[in-house]
Amino acid sequence: MEISYWIVAALLAVFYLYAGGKKVIQSQERLQPMMGWVDTVPMPLVRVIGVLEVLGAVGLILPPLTGIASWLAIAAAIGLVLIQIGGITVHLSRGEVRQIGLNIALLAAAAATAWLGTTWL
Template sequence: MTIAYWIIAALLAVFYLYAGGKKALQSQERLLPMMGWVDRVPMPLVRIIGVLELLGAAGLILPPLTGIAPWLAIASAIGLVLIQVGGIALHLSRGEARLIGLNIALLAAAAGTAWLGTTWL
């Protein structure tokens, strides 16, 4: 179970470091070709989502790696689940049901990571 946690957590962390970094640092014009929803969401909210994704990525890796407050990894995974719930809701509200596949996969991976995290606490 520990190996499975580290594999999924590492993959999620890499994804969220990339996606969160883009949202936190790039302009709306640069984000728009990749993330069409940023035209309807205020940029401060896009930045907050990016920072939360970066914190979630760090939370999946650093607490269990250091042994300091490892329960934060579970909290981070649950936070990433909630981000994806919001992403799914946003896509559905825009009539983009065909685009929620990645959100569902990320939600499932984050939920699995949260569950796997409970096995070593």
């Protein structure tokens, strides 16, 4: 189970460091082609989502790696589940049903990470 956790957590961390980092650093115009929803959400909220994604990525890796407050990894995974629920909600409200596939996959991976974390952390 521990190996499974590290594989899924590492993949999620890489994804969220990239996606969250883009939301934190890039302008609305640069994000628009890849993330159409940024035109309906205030940029400060986009930045907050990006920061939460980066913190979630760090939370999946650092606590179990250091052995300090390992329960934070489970909290980070649950936080990422909540972010994806919000993402699905935004896509559905915009009529973007085809866009939620990635959100569902990320939600499932984050939920699996939370569950795997409870088995050995």
